[in-house]
Amino acid sequence: MAKVVVHVDDVDKVETAFSNVHNLITTLPTSEIVIVVNGAAVTTLVDVMWTEFMQDNPQVEVDACHNALVSHQVEVADLVAGVRVVPAGVVRIVELEELGFRYLKP
8 A cells, every 4th residue: 555645735736736646645645645735826726726625535535734724814714625625734743744645635
């Protein structure tokens, strides 16, 4: 089983991240995947595209960086259902790498 952390910090890379995750799940269906969203990309976490992605891929964890939410004025209450808020995206990535997750940045 592959363990992958997908780092998305660029709004323009969200769709690419979705495609990467789809390809991982298709090829390695037992993969454990966490998407960590920080930077300007957190502004997309209020969009229905995330709801659809998460409904289609319930096995994928989506984590939002609290620091980025604050700096981009995104309210936690406005995030799509299922997004998990973590104190700092970079710390979450490091924690996952320490647990054996491979880093992927689209």
